[in-house]
Amino acid sequence: xxxxxxxxxxxxxxxxxxxxxxxxxxxxxxxxxxxxxxxxxxxxxxxxxxxxxxxxxxxxxxxxxxxxxxxxxxxxxxxxxxxxxxxxxxxxxxxxxxxxxxxxxxxxxxxxxxxxxxxxxxxxxxxxxxx
Numbered sequence: 001x002x003x004x005x006x007x008x009x010x011x012x013x014x015x016x017x018x019x020x021x022x023x024x025x026x027x028x029x030x031x032x033x034x035x036x037x038x039x040x041x042x043x044x045x046x047x048x049x050x051x052x053x054x055x056x057x058x059x060x061x062x063x064x065x066x067x068x069x070x071x072x073x074x075x076x077x078x079x080x081x082x083x084x085x086x087x088x089x090x091x092x093x094x095x096x097x098x099x100x101x102x103x104x105x106x107x108x109x110x111x112x113x114x115x116x117x118x119x120x121x122x123x124x125x126x127x128x129x130x131x
Contacts, residue, residue: 009121012096016122019095020053028055028089055089060124063087067127075128084127086119 005011025034030044048055066084067075076083097108109115119126 008117012118012121015096015099016092019092020056022052025049025051026091028058028091031091052089052091056092059087059089063125063127067129070127073129085115086125087127088125 005014025036026032026049027034027043028048028050029046032043034043034049043049048058050058066087070076070084071078074080074083093108100106100108105111109118116131119128119131
């Protein structure tokens with residue numbers, strides 16, 4: 001389904017929703033597609049078999065836990081030299097990157113301020129409380 005919109009957040013949300021609905025089973029660790037009738041779940045050393053929505057739920061849960069154990073609200077190191085930003089399934093990262101490139105734009109998070117904007121609009125993928 002194509003949605004015509006001028007809202008950047010609506011466009012991103014539509015791409016993410018289409019990605020979430022993909023029923024393909026795959027390993028989130030090695031990327032290999034998985035057929036339960038043919039394949040052995042031991043595709044790699046640490047298989048994480050599931051659909052996009054399963055992997056996304058796991059990352060969102062992980063991000064909440066990471067947020068709780070960070071030293072401050074910005075999820076930075078004690079010396080404040082480095083801070084955590086976002087965490088999302090690699091498949092979603094590639095999907096959003098390819099979608100942007102297909103529009104003739106630079107890849108994901110290549111435009112000035114895009115990462116900060118994304119962290120504010122999609123808090124489920126960010127680790128710090130404050131951006």
